[in-house]
Amino acid sequence: MARTVIEARNLSKHYNGIVAVDRLNLDIREGEVYGILGPNGSGKTTTILMLLGLTEPTSGSVRVLGWDPTRYPLRVKANVGYIPDQVGFYGDLTAWENLMYTAKLNGIPRQEARKRIAQALERVGLSDVAHRPVRTFSRGMRQRLGVADVLIKDPKIIIMDEPTQGLDPESARQFLDFILELKKEGRTVLLASHLLHQVQAVCDRVGLYYRGKKALEGTVEELARRVLGFAYRILVQVRKDARRLIEPLQRLQGVQRVEIKDDQTLIVHCERDMRPEVAQAVIQQGAQLLRLDMEMPSLDDVYTRYFQEVRHGRGAGG
Amino acid sequence: MAEAQVVERPVVREKEGSPWTGLWAVVAKEMADHLTSFRMYILEFLIAITAVGTVSAASSAIRSVAGAQPKFLFLKLFTVAQEPFPSFVDFLGFLVPLIAIAMAFDAVNSEFTQHTLARILSQPIYRDALLMGKFLAGLLTQFLIYGAIWLLVFGLGIFWLGVPPTAEEVGRALWLLVATVFYGGVWMAVALFFSVRFRQPATAALASIAVWLFFTVFWPMIASGLAAMIAPIRIGLPEEILAQARWLLALRRIAPGWLYTEILVALLRPEVRTLSIVLPFQLEGAILGQPLPLSQSVLLIWPHLTGLIAATLILFALTYISFQRQEVRA
Ligand SMILES: Nc1ncnc2c1ncn2[C@@H]1O[C@H](COP(=O)(O)OP(=O)(O)OP(=O)(O)O)[C@@H](O)[C@H]1O
Numbered sequence: 001m002a003r004t005v006i007e008a009r010n011l012s013k014h015y016n017g018i019v020a021v022d023r024l025n026l027d028i029r030e031g032e033v034y035g036i037l038g039p040n041g042s043g044k045t046t047t048i049l050m051l052l053g054l055t056e057p058t059s060g061s062v063r064v065l066g067w068d069p070t071r072y073p074l075r076v077k078a079n080v081g082y083i084p085d086q087v088g089f090y091g092d093l094t095a096w097e098n099l100m101y102t103a104k105l106n107g108i109p110r111q112e113a114r115k116r117i118a119q120a121l122e123r124v125g126l127s128d129v130a131h132r133p134v135r136t137f138s139r140g141m142r143q144r145l146g147v148a149d150v151l152i153k154d155p156k157i158i159i160m161d162e163p164t165q166g167l168d169p170e171s172a173r174q175f176l177d178f179i180l181e182l183k184k185e186g187r188t189v190l191l192a193s194h195l196l197h198q199v200q201a202v203c204d205r206v207g208l209y210y211r212g213k214k215a216l217e218g219t220v221e222e223l224a225r226r227v228l229g230f231a232y233r234i235l236v237q238v239r240k241d242a243r244r245l246i247e248p249l250q251r252l253q254g255v256q257r258v259e260i261k262d263d264q265t266l267i268v269h270c271e272r273d274m275r276p277e278v279a280q281a282v283i284q285q286g287a288q289l290l291r292l293d294m295e296m297p298s299l300d301d302v303y304t305r306y307f308q309e310v311r312h313g314r315g316a317g318g
Numbered sequence: 319m320a321e322a323q324v325v326e327r328p329v330v331r332e333k334e335g336s337p338w339t340g341l342w343a344v345v346a347k348e349m350a351d352h353l354t355s356f357r358m359y360i361l362e363f364l365i366a367i368t369a370v371g372t373v374s375a376a377s378s379a380i381r382s383v384a385g386a387q388p389k390f391l392f393l394k395l396f397t398v399a400q401e402p403f404p405s406f407v408d409f410l411g412f413l414v415p416l417i418a419i420a421m422a423f424d425a426v427n428s429e430f431t432q433h434t435l436a437r438i439l440s441q442p443i444y445r446d447a448l449l450m451g452k453f454l455a456g457l458l459t460q461f462l463i464y465g466a467i468w469l470l471v472f473g474l475g476i477f478w479l480g481v482p483p484t485a486e487e488v489g490r491a492l493w494l495l496v497a498t499v500f501y502g503g504v505w506m507a508v509a510l511f512f513s514v515r516f517r518q519p520a521t522a523a524l525a526s527i528a529v530w531l532f533f534t535v536f537w538p539m540i541a542s543g544l545a546a547m548i549a550p551i552r553i554g555l556p557e558e559i560l561a562q563a564r565w566l567l568a569l570r571r572i573a574p575g576w577l578y579t580e581i582l583v584a585l586l587r588p589e590v591r592t593l594s595i596v597l598p599f600q601l602e603g604a605i606l607g608q609p610l611p612l613s614q615s616v617l618l619i620w621p622h623l624t625g626l627i628a629a630t631l632i633l634f635a636l637t638y639i640s641f642q643r644q645e646v647r648a
Pocket residue numbers: 015016018019020021038039040041042043044045046047194645
């Protein structure tokens with residue numbers, strides 16, 4: 001087992017009576033990509049600020065790499081890179097100068113700093129514009145500069161708040177690739193977002209936040225199983241008369257529900273990957289199989305369903 | 319990544335606990351900002367042409383009465399005015415607050431508007447270093463600017479008067495430089511305070527200028543009114559007049575501009591022997607017109623300097639408390 005690098009116990013934050021984060025427990029393991037998901041105002045940013053020691057918790061405790069950020073803020077901040085939502089740079093300084101300032105604040109010697117800055121800018125593809133004032137940068141370039149900025153201190157943990165907000169699909173995808181690269185280097189990544197399919201693409205585990213509480217946690221599959229009751233959907237297409245396949249398919253061990261779309265198409269909801277069994281059953285019934293597809297559960301479905309249930313008073317979750 | 323592996327301890331780059339970690343990085347960055355900003359170019363240009371204009375007027379006035387006053391010529395460059403223009407120190411009285419406010423009114427709130435604060439504070443530094451760094455950078459920049467202006471004045475003086483300054487004159491000018499920077503420090507602390515309190519730089523600038531206007535324009539009137547109320551002159555006894563004058567002076571000294579004016583008087587006019595109200599019997603034994611040595615003049619302004627520094631410290635402490643409590647998000 002990898003060790004726990006971020007640990008929160010009963011962490012709460014109240015802003016004059018408003019509960020922003022409510023008795024949160026969090027364990028993030030070394031080397032994983034963890035997604036904090038939740039609607040606006042669910043306490044994602046507040047949690048992050050407490051993990052960094054930028055906001056004092058009202059109660060509860062935090063350990064980052066074994067240190068309490070309120071008592072050892074410098075150690076924690078020297079080892080944790082943070083890309084805030086709407087990451088900002090000094091517009092009149094060039095990209096290079098901005099990064100040099102970060103390096104100096106981290107006490108990195110000048111020679112070493114130059115090397116790291118060159119490498120970081122190269123990695124995010126900003127070498128060509130290194131000496132242009134950041135004021136002239138586009139949103140996407142700033143966001144990439146944000147990645148370069150955290151790479152300067154070579155952190156163990158990187159925390160990003162809404163990293164892909166305002167990026168076009170192509171830039172967003174590129175950004176997600178950065179995240180996967182960072183993970184490959186052995187860094188732990190914590191990201192907060194409400195863009196579900198993006199989180200799904202990179203996160204090993206996600207925590208679903210709602211009104212300052214962590215409502216659900218696990219891999220996307222686990223969440224799907226818990227909220228939707230199934231994890232896999234198999235789409236079956238036959239030449240005709242799909243209706244008569246419903247009953248035999250439903251009898252299969254592990255199938256939860258069979259949904260009919262039209263005369264040719266069925267959707268089989270099942271607990272595990274049952275493509276061979278489903279195919280066999282269809283053939284046995286003498287139907288002509290045209291297509292068999294499996295659809296992974298999507299976080300969007302989990303999310304939508306979960307909040308539907310919350311609104312209807314069910315699904316306290318767990 | 320899941321298998322067990324020995325993880326090396328993360329690097330600890332700094333001593334935990336020093337609130338000044340990163341201070342010099344902040345100072346260097348902020349000074350570079352000041353020295354390259356267009357705003358400062360304008361103010362530097364303004365103060366430079368003021369210096370050239372007033373000093374040339376003063377030196378021609380001094381030369382026209384040459385021979386009569388061989389002493390402290392260089393100090394007169396600062397104080398002699400040729401009607402209708404004010405002297406250089408008169409200009410300093412309002413240029414210094416202007417420069418100080420211009421340097422600090424957007425010091426902290428611009429970090430919010432540019433969304434840089436959260437990123438900077440997530441570096442291994444304390445908020446103390448950021449605030450102190452900005453303040454120190456402002457003070458050092460003022461030292462540089464005024465130092466350059468003083469050199470300009472002395473250079474022009476040597477050129478136009480044709481004599482070198484004496485050690486005493488240089489010494490007095492240096493003390494004047496120190497006092498000027500501290501005077502700027504008070505106004506910088508005012509502007510820095512508002513830059514923490516108000517998110518809009520324009521609001522902070524206006525508030526700072528309002529405070530400055532209050533002390534330069536309204537405070538003298540209020541002080542006279544208050545003095546007349548506290549120590550009214552009922553029948554015109556000398557004691558009554560004296561009591562009111564004492565109150566008036568004490569009240570006026572609350573304004574930093576008044577303290578600075580008294581400092582200017584003591585440093586640039588060595589023949590001034592006291593800054594309080596002088597009664598005839600106190601002058602007995604003192605040789606009138608005999609200039610004070612520099613050390614005595616410095617003693618005279620010592621309480622004033624301490625007052626300016628104390629005011630700066632109090633304002634800075636208020637700013638600090640308010641900044642510590644602030645949320646980092648914009
Ligand atoms: N400085 C503050 N004063 C008062 N309340 C605050 C403050 N900051 C945050 N809150 C409240 O705390 C709650 C959580 O806010 P937070 O910013 O953590 O949410 P979030 O999940 O990051 O939302 P978003 O997706 O919009 O970024 C909100 O209800 C917000 O109104």
